Amino acid sequence: MSRFSPRTDFSRTPNPLAEALARHRAHGLPLLDLTVSNPTQVGLPTPGAGLLHPPGAYHYAPEPLGLASAREAVAAQVSSQGTSVSPAHLVLSASTSESYGWLFKLLCEPGDDVLVPAPCYPLFEHLAALEGVHTRAYRLPLAHGFGLDAGEVEAALGPRTRAVLVVNPGNPTGHFLHEGELAALAEVCARHGLALLCDEVFSPYGWDLEPGRVTSVAGRELPMLTFSLSGLSKVAGLPGLKLGWVHVGGPASARDEALARLEWVADTYLSVGTPVQLALPELLAHAPRFQAALLERVRANRQRLLAARPAHAAWDVVPAHGGWSAVLRIPREPGEEATCLALLDAGVLTQPGYFYDFGRGAFLVLSLLPPPEDFAAAMPPLTRVLAAE
Ligand SMILES: Cc1ncc(COP(=O)(O)O)c(C=O)c1O
Incomplete structure (x- = not known):
């Protein structure tokens, strides 16, 4: 057996949620993914084609700190x-x-x-x-x-x-x-x-x-x-x-x-x-368009979430001022993992707070990036599962 550095000795055991998700997918069951964080997969604007082939792209003149x-x-x-x-x-x-x-x-x-x-x-x-x-x-x-x-x-x-x-x-x-x-x-x-x-x-x-x-x-x-x-x-x-x-x-x-x-x-x-690096000025010129579309998306999805919450619900949306996520405070029982598993059964993927080391209390983390129709479709099962707790 070769010897490896303990620095690369990371746990490869899937957690119960990852296992349940793999089973869900293997059965071809429908899923509304409220964990998506890849901005290139949710229908937001990208820069025009061709920017990455600027003149001089093949010329190599290394500048350690950047061009x-x-x-x-x-x-x-x-x-x-x-x-x-x-x-x-x-x-x-x-x-x-x-x-x-x-x-x-x-x-x-x-x-x-x-x-x-x-x-x-x-x-x-x-x-x-x-x-x-x-x-x-x-x-x-x-x-x-x-x-x-x-x-x-x-x-x-x-x-x-x-x-x-x-x-x-x-x-x-x-x-x-x-x-x-x-x-x-x-x-x-x-x-x-x-x-x-x-x-x-x-x-x-x-x-x-x-x-x-x-x-x-x-x-x-x-x-x-x-x-x-x-x-x-x-x-x-x-x-x-x-x-x-x-x-x-x-x-x-x-x-x-x-x-x-x-x-x-x-x-x-x-x-x-x-x-x-050569395309960077134009890529950054595109950034405001992307940022405006993303902000519109996350604001609207957050509104959908706030509107879906029944008055006097036992869960709440934690106040926040920015970013791409929403944090829900949920009842301690049955707990984060059981709630995520119940939501998965209902076809909605979310993350438990312990992925993020929330410490005390029970939390869920939702991405606000999903396309509006997916996010809206996830609200009824989300509120139903959370109401059952
Ligand atoms: C707070 C924070 N910093 C950095 C990163 C990684 O950024 P990069 O893709 O530039 O490595 C992430 C990824 O989600 C992040 O959440």
């Missing part, structure tokens, strides 16, 4: 979210996920740890483990609408903690970081010498105009090393094109050292393709 024209286009995109940023402070990668790997290499020794929010999309544990890095959870209290509590961050710190990850707005909670939360977090980061990694992939998807909301930390004067992450996958709904970016900010000397080191990491991989 100047592509970094300028990203700088304009990031600046439109808040403060003006310089292309010189940007690093292009193949995806946000790859950016995390590069940042963990930059900041952590194997055995160090990073703080991750809970509840949250379950991405970081695996990305960190592949770099030999551990994660420690800090709670986003339900009582604060899943907002960031700097006291929870500080309480979760360990002797080897190097960075704090924030997802703004949270996935799936849809809570945006607020100015007061950022100020308190910055104070904790500065006092403990921690870097901030701020995942802003969903920040263009605010549903309303909330006062005090932070849409991006890029370009702000903050006392700690700050990395803002995003990419084409969510900003333009193009996950298959493989282009992400990191904006590096914070005190100038630490920022410049981080950029020099990241250039070296990026030069080791040279992972971003030339055609997508």
Whole structure:
């Protein structure tokens, strides 16, 4: 038997819901999928054909941090979210996920740890483990609408903690970081010498105009090393094109050292393709059209969900301000998994809160991306199953 690294020793045992779903599909039963998160599969606009064959697509002139024209286009995109940023402070990668790997290499020794929010999309544990890095959870209290509590961050710190990850707005909670939360977090980061990694992939998807909301930390004067992450996958709904970016900010000397080191990491991989970089200005010019269509879709589906909820129901839609999901608080009995299995029997696929580490309470997570007719058709079985609990 060959020996493999424990870093790749992930569980491959399917959970009961995955097993039930496989049986459901094997029997050819109808299914309304309220977990779909792939923006290319739900009938949203895509850019015109031909953009990925720009002149010069086959010419290779490696630029570790990314082509100047592509970094300028990203700088304009990031600046439109808040403060003006310089292309010189940007690093292009193949995806946000790859950016995390590069940042963990930059900041952590194997055995160090990073703080991750809970509840949250379950991405970081695996990305960190592949770099030999551990994660420690800090709670986003339900009582604060899943907002960031700097006291929870500080309480979760360990002797080897190097960075704090924030997802703004949270996935799936849809809570945006607020100015007061950022100020308190910055104070904790500065006092403990921690870097901030701020995942802003969903920040263009605010549903309303909330006062005090932070849409991006890029370009702000903050006392700690700050990395803002995003990419084409969510900003333009193009996950298959493989282009992400990191904006590096914070005190100038630490920022410049981080950029020099990241250039070296990026030069080791040279992972971003030339055609997508050359097409980036036009792909980003298409982004507002995609974002407007997506926002219309998620707002309308959320309205359908709110309208379907009977008055005095034992379940509720958790208040939120953005993103692509809805979170339902459901009765503790019969619990998340039993509810998801009952919904699957009724032909509706949803996710249990434990996929996202909600901790206390019982929750369901629904995607707001499905085509309107699918989402509307799922409301009667959803409300029927939830009413039976
Ligand atoms: C919060 C968050 N960050 C990052 C990603 C991954 O982004 P990318 O496709 O750029 O790797 C996801 C994927 O859903 C996500 O939910």
